[in-house]
Amino acid sequence: MSMADTGEPDIAAQLEAASTAQERFQIMYSVLRDRISMLVYPPGTQLSEEVLAGEFGISRSPLRKALQILEADGLLLSQQGIGTLVTDVDLNELAQVYQLRMEMNELTGRLSPADVDFRLAALFDTMRQRAEDLRVAPERQAFARLNIDFFHAFQQLTDNQPLRDVSEKLFYQTCRIWLTLIPSTNLSREVEIFCQEIFAITDAVAIGDIEAAAHIRRAHLSMGLKRLTSMKDAKDAPV
Amino acid sequence: MSMADTGEPDIAAQLEAASTAQERFQIMYSVLRDRISMLVYPPGTQLSEEVLAGEFGISRSPLRKALQILEADGLLLSQQGIGTLVTDVDLNELAQVYQLRMEMNELTGRLSPADVDFRLAALFDTMRQRAEDLRVAPERQAFARLNIDFFHAFQQLTDNQPLRDVSEKLFYQTCRIWLTLIPSTNLSREVEIFCQEIFAITDAVAIGDIEAAAHIRRAHLSMGLKRLTSMKDAKDAPV
DNA sequence: TCGTGATTACTTGTATACAAATATTTTGTT
DNA sequence: AACAAAATATTTGTATACAAGTAATCACGA
Structure with missing residues (x-):
């Protein structure tokens, strides 16, 4: 289920094993939300789409969906030319x-x-x-x-x-x-x-x-x- | 030209006038949510990404963001090979x-x-x-x-x-x-x-x-x- | 006529090249 | 040295070609 605290063994493998796009999205979404919540990515951290896509072994397109939903959730803020930053809680x-x-x-x-x-x-x-x-x-x-x-x-x-x-x-x-x-x-x-x-x-x-x-x-x-x-x-x- | 009968004058022009990507997203999101709510797209309606992108005068990429958020809201359901359908309320x-x-x-x-x-x-x-x-x-x-x-x-x-x-x-x-x-x-x-x-x-x-x-x-x-x-x-x- | 398999058409999903926006560095001038 | 402007690097945004999945169609045979 959630796990993925420090271990988080090879997300790329999990993604490859997933059969549908929805499953792949769910994995990426959960992993990223967990990392933000567990302060693996503290507020202010810049998440590079290219780097993340590389880590997950996919292209930017499917990754962006997860990032966009997280942005709608208020956990991220993406701006063209600047980057995707983890939001702070005021x-x-x-x-x-x-x-x-x-x-x-x-x-x-x-x-x-x-x-x-x-x-x-x-x-x-x-x-x-x-x-x-x-x-x-x-x-x-x-x-x-x-x-x-x-x-x-x-x-x-x-x-x-x-x-x-x-x-x-x-x-x-x-x-x-x-x-x-x-x-x-x-x-x-x-x-x-x-x-x-x-x-x-x-x-x-x-x-x-x-x-x-x-x-x-x-x-x-x-x-x-x-x-x-x-x-x-x-x-x-x-x- | 467009079938947007309820006011809604040329979305494509509005999108072109918008300066930032966030504004463009907001326009598309609002327009689509309104059409769904006003039953311009009744439950079960299939929304073609290509057709919508054509109407809005953009490519599928930015349109898909709006569709994905609407799917997260529970108003749409997208499935590969099938289409993007307006959900029903049970x-x-x-x-x-x-x-x-x-x-x-x-x-x-x-x-x-x-x-x-x-x-x-x-x-x-x-x-x-x-x-x-x-x-x-x-x-x-x-x-x-x-x-x-x-x-x-x-x-x-x-x-x-x-x-x-x-x-x-x-x-x-x-x-x-x-x-x-x-x-x-x-x-x-x-x-x-x-x-x-x-x-x-x-x-x-x-x-x-x-x-x-x-x-x-x-x-x-x-x-x-x-x-x-x-x-x-x-x-x-x-x- | 019915059934069945292959083919075709059409849809969303993914990869990728390029555009646009911003920040940084460099370079030239005073 | 200080400042400004231009070049450069880095980032997300957009367009597009193709892959993958599904459904409908067609062809063909029994």
Whole structure:
């Protein structure tokens, strides 16, 4: 599925193995979005179409489709003569996206809540396990990876597909802010808070109370925004 | 020459006048989305890249970007060897989108409500005027056009940009359903209902009560969904 | 007449050459 | 040395030829 964190073995081979154009697009899109979100390409990075096409073993044409969709998602900005740059997340946009996500997460509990079957419960159990592992050995990459994977798990708590699509777009618009703002000194604290969130939500899911899970998620989004703004202020403050 | 019956004077000239690629994309995207929404291209219509590029006076490359974004929006579906087809709106998707829009419209009143200045009040006044004109002479095209324009006016009631973007995507995913389902016999009734909605919302906006406007909108979305499902049932019923 | 296989036509997907826009470097002049 | 203008390099944008996939047609035989 997602994987492709550091390993990401030979994308070119995966692309060649894919039979349809849609599959190839999906691979390129996922890989690039993941690299942007995991800060393999930090904000401001210039992505050369020619270089990327070379790495993927294809021409610029099919690659450009992936880049154009990512641009529509707000993750890239292409300009003729300048280049394709990874966008930055500014504080204003961050606050607006977070406010919207807070409200929409509540909808997860109200609109078409999924029934918690064995598979879903098992998924959240692995999340809990990964959180515990991370707490023992806090690490930036693993933290970011768990953040992304837990989001996708949470998504499965609703059967409303448009809600899923919209939530995903909003999530990826800002999720890299954590990696960009967390200094190594704060990592442990953030991991601890995130673990508490995962534990609480997993407990709620275990007893089938999706609405409770949604409210917990909302509360943590709210507090997360507050911490992010304070981090941002601390970073922007003069030395 | 071109079959663009609804105003839309020579797109090719507009494209040539545009100075940047982004402007050209915006023109093509808007024109195509509008044609799909106004049923110039009804669901199932096959859009030939070559023909469209010819009409727009450009090559397939820049046109394809617009088509690809519209495909990501869910309005088109492209398949190699088959063609690019306008998607249909099925009842399931319709219900999910409407449920989500109902909830999100409430957010319009809570998240960053815009302050109603003179310009905004004037805009809603023109909407009221157009509604009154439409009531006198109900017409399918004018109804659909007002539906789209009123949506954009309503959008301006919030300053939360992500909320605007998401709402717009959702709106265009289903708005053509009205034109596809309304038989000429029901047009007058729908126009009447729509006028009542516009009048009520305009009154609320006039006194600066955006939250009230949002609740009215939500109520009409809810009732609209009910009517749409009943229309759909009536249409699908055997003769 | 029916069925079946090959052929043909038509569609989007991909590769590539070139155009246009921007940034950088060089070069010439004062 | 400083400045300006031109040449150059680098990037995305566009046009176009061809490949790959699909559907319809035709030919041919039983």
